[in-house]
Amino acid sequence: MDGNLNQNDISHVVEADRAHxxxxxxxxxxxxxxxxxxxxxGKGLRVWDQNGKEHIDGVSGGVWTVNVGYGRESxxxxxxxxxxxxxxxxxxxGSVPGALFAEKLIDKMPGLSRVYYCNSGSEANExxxxxxxxxxxxxxxxxxxxVLYRDRDYHxxxxxxxxxxxxxxxxxQYGPFTPGFVRVPHCLxxxxxxxxxxxxxxxxxxxxxEEVILAEGPDTVGGLCLEPVTxxxxxxxxxxxxxxxxxxxxKKYDILLHIDEVVCGLGRTGTWFGYQNxxxxxxxxxMAKGVASGYAAIACLVTSEEVFESFKDDPNDKMNYFRDxxxxxxxxxxxxxxxxxxxxxxxxxxxENTVKMGARIIDNLHNLAEKHPVIGDVRGSGLFCGAELVxxxxxxxxxxxxxxxxxxxxxxxxxxxxxxTNRSLPGLNNTLCFSPAxxxxxxxxxxxxxxxxxxxxxxxxN
Ligand SMILES: Cc1ncc(COP(=O)(O)O)c(C=O)c1O
Numbered sequence: 001m002d003g004n005l006n007q008n009d010i011s012h013v014v015e016a017d018r019a020h021x022x023x024x025x026x027x028x029x030x031x032x033x034x035x036x037x038x039x040x041x042g043k044g045l046r047v048w049d050q051n052g053k054e055h056i057d058g059v060s061g062g063v064w065t066v067n068v069g070y071g072r073e074s075x076x077x078x079x080x081x082x083x084x085x086x087x088x089x090x091x092x093x094g095s096v097p098g099a100l101f102a103e104k105l106i107d108k109m110p111g112l113s114r115v116y117y118c119n120s121g122s123e124a125n126e127x128x129x130x131x132x133x134x135x136x137x138x139x140x141x142x143x144x145x146x147v148l149y150r151d152r153d154y155h156x157x158x159x160x161x162x163x164x165x166x167x168x169x170x171x172x173q174y175g176p177f178t179p180g181f182v183r184v185p186h187c188l189x190x191x192x193x194x195x196x197x198x199x200x201x202x203x204x205x206x207x208x209x210e211e212v213i214l215a216e217g218p219d220t221v222g223g224l225c226l227e228p229v230t231x232x233x234x235x236x237x238x239x240x241x242x243x244x245x246x247x248x249x250x251k252k253y254d255i256l257l258h259i260d261e262v263v264c265g266l267g268r269t270g271t272w273f274g275y276q277n278x279x280x281x282x283x284x285x286x287m288a289k290g291v292a293s294g295y296a297a298i299a300c301l302v303t304s305e306e307v308f309e310s311f312k313d314d315p316n317d318k319m320n321y322f323r324d325x326x327x328x329x330x331x332x333x334x335x336x337x338x339x340x341x342x343x344x345x346x347x348x349x350x351x352e353n354t355v356k357m358g359a360r361i362i363d364n365l366h367n368l369a370e371k372h373p374v375i376g377d378v379r380g381s382g383l384f385c386g387a388e389l390v391x392x393x394x395x396x397x398x399x400x401x402x403x404x405x406x407x408x409x410x411x412x413x414x415x416x417x418x419x420x421t422n423r424s425l426p427g428l429n430n431t432l433c434f435s436p437a438x439x440x441x442x443x444x445x446x447x448x449x450x451x452x453x454x455x456x457x458x459x460x461x462n
Contacts (some may be wrong), residue, residue, distance in 0.1 A: 042070025122156025152233030228274030235386025298334025
């Protein structure tokens with residue numbers, strides 16, 4: 001751990017944190033008697049806390065972010081050099097790393113051509129919603145403005161993004177919400193809503209979207225926003241047949257397909273983007289977390305040329321452009337870090353590694369399921385995996401959130417950080433989440449699942 005910090009310094013940091021930091025997504029009462037966790041240092045797949053305890057990070061910084069691992073000197077150096085040359089200029093002007101990263105990114109996204117920079121996943125999604133609304137005003141007298149979103153999906157923390165949020169516990173107490181957002185059913189076959197299976201189930205789940213469109217009126221629906229693989233809503237990989245039908249429905253009713261790649265984006269599922277596993281042709285794609293692996297804040301909204309063109313068809317109309325501002329979208333650290341992040345993924349063959357290591361986690365979890373009946377379902381794509389815990393495999397009664405969190409805490413005590421869906425879905429915060437950096441080795445994967453094995457035995461006794 002950091003040799004520059006002695007025990008007095010660390011005690012001071014802990015007290016300063018306790019006195020002044022408002023942590024995200026956590027209750028603070030326990031910090032009156034216990035220390036908050038402070039992560040002091042990271043290298044590769046490992047992090048060290050304030051007590052010098054080493055942890056293997058099975059969650060890429062907690063929220064699927066540090067895709068290329070900690071301590072990347074080449075990213076730090078590139079960002080340092082760029083900051084000294086030019087740290088910032090607002091986005092009405094271009095920047096060298098901004099243009100170069102956009103070019104590389106578009107190269108990975110056939111069919112799309114324009115990149116709009118901003119700072120967070122929520123912000124990128126809001127910008128997509130704004131574009132859909134502006135197109136509705138320009139082309140359809142404002143009528144075709146509604147955005148459909150899916151039960152169990154999440155698109156961000158701001159009020160409009162929560163209005164498109166399919167996780168009722170996340171949304172609770174933050175209403176009233178923005179009008180114009182309409183929910184469609186989720187597609188998780190394990191929690192089936194129709195008595196079908198496989199491809200038939202996938203098609204039926206997509207048809208449910210069409211039913212909502214018809215009920216709302218196709219001339220009122222402008223966009224459909226979906227996660228390619230639902231993350232915080234329970235690691236939901238879509239059933240076969242789903243995406244083809246979704247694409248057909250969007251075409252049929254002239255609805256823009258907006259894919260939220262904030263979690264899957266840049267490598268997490270073993271392809272550059274999650275949607276590329278399913279042959280989808282989106283009109284808009286948003287991304288954030290893994291774009292620069294957390295070395296700098298960056299988010300992108302990428303669109304087709306057709307969407308872009310619709311904002312510049314009449315230069316005499318002074319309102320005819322995307323009248324949006326993102327102050328920190330002009331920071332050059334983001335695209336600089338993103339360029340180097342992408343180079344690392346390519347040079348170190350991390351997509352290939354993600355496919356291999358993802359298959360290993362899934363295999364290991366299936367083996368654990370043979371031993372531990374509490375594992376009801378195993379799902380995942382690449383290094384983006386989940387295990388849903390149930391009290392009874394037949395009834396699929398979900399395991400209590402408290403017991404699921406006890407597994408997470410016990411793994412942490414063993415020096416392995418894993419995640420779990422939390423405060424997302426009432427009564428259904430029961431999925432353990434595994435998303436180590438794309439550099440994970442077979443030993444790392446086995447250490448993570450060995451810890452889970454021990455915790456499940458300890459907590460559920462089998
Ligand atoms: C799928 C998805 N979209 C959007 C967001 C919001 O991103 P941010 O926290 O950067 O605003 C998240 C965050 O977890 C997410 O999981």
